[in-house]
Amino acid sequence: MLSTQQKAFYNENGYLKVEQAVTPEQLDELRRITYDLLEQAREVTETNDVFELDTGHSRETPRLTRIKLPHKQHPYFWEILRGSGVTEVLTDLLGPDTMLQTSxxxxxxxxxxAAVEWHQDWAFYPHSNDSMLAFGLMLEDVDKANGPLQVIPGTHQGPILSHHANGVFCGAIDPVDPLFEADKAVTLTGKAGDMTVHHARILHGSAPNLSDRNRMILFYECHAADAWPLLGAGSYIHSLGQTRLWNDLNERLITGKLCLTPRMEQVPVTIPLPPAPDASSIFRSQQSGGAKSAFA
Incomplete structure (x- = not known):
């Protein structure tokens, strides 16, 4: 699906925009399911295993920061990952054997x-190699007013900045870090059905949504099957035990086959510990860990 030029752009810059990664029919179904879930959130009064509520949430005015693990909430989200243009982009960039990290x-x-403060995904879950990326599939049009994703090109080839504050892993960089060059940021807007791709090591963030519309983006974080997580990374798989871990690995296989021989690369690693007081999501880690805002 990707041209040679697109692959080269991604490798050099660490991000890419792919127009209309899903068909109109697939987009319509994704939106239908998503709005059904948003309706269900009206009956929820506190954050749970499915919905993370935003400040001011009520039955009359539902406000969410996210729907957790959508591929576990409805099988169609998994079908899109395994059988659409998204899948083609995935294998074009990571090869035939791929895994889902999370969604x-x-x-x-x-x-x-809520804003998502500037960070590098890699800081949350370092692996044996960095063949890792995230897709952001836009379910509605995204413009500059409703908090689009911003990236700093080329930072996927640089260092991992500190994501610690007050002695804990807060999941965000300090905006006064001399290596943070906000003036180089690129804003990624697009139409419903468009998709962004960003490397796990690229610096990125998003400002608050100041529009009158939800900013709905479906994120899939994926990696090559030979990239294995390091102990201490922020991943639920470490508490599963061997049998459940094996079953979980099979459940998260997207394409190809599992790999039991991790590929070890010379990559920068800092283990994301100790955790923030509330490390249940990036929003909670940044808030409870005392992250400084670049969007204030």
Whole structure:
């Protein structure tokens, strides 16, 4: 699906925009399921295993930061990952054997929906190699007003900046870090059905949603099957035990086959410990860990 030029751009810059990664029919179904889930959130009064609530949430005015693990909430999210243009981009960039790290549907509520402070995904889950990326499939049009993703090109080839504050892993960089060059940021807007791709090591973030519309982006974080997580990384798989871990690995296989011989590369690693007081999500880690905002 990707041209030679697109692959070269991604390798050099660490990000890519792919227009209309899914068909109109697939997009319609994804939106239908998502809005059904948003309706269900009206009956929820506190954050749970499915919905992470934003400040001001109520039955009359549902406000979410995200729907957790959408591929576990409805099988169609998994079908899209395994059988659509998304899959083609995945194998074009990571090869034939690929795994799902996690998924999330960030619904960033209108009128001030929470910002995601600048960070590198790699800081949360270092692996044996960095063949890792995230897709951001836009379920509605995304413009500059509703908190689009921003990236700093080329930072996937540089150092991993400190994501610690107050002695804990807060999941965000300090905006006064001399290696943080905000003036080089690129804003990624697009139409519903468009998809962004960003490398796990690239610096990225998103401002609050100041529009009157939800900013709905379906994120899939994926990696090559020969990239194995390091102990201490922020991943639920470490608490499973061997049998459940094996079953979980098979459940998260997207394409190809599992790999039991991790590929070891010389990559920068800092283990994301100790955790913030509330490390249940990036929003909670940044808030409870005392991360400084670059969007204030």
């Amino acid at each position: 999330k549907l960030n619904t960033k509520a209108p009128g001030g929906g």
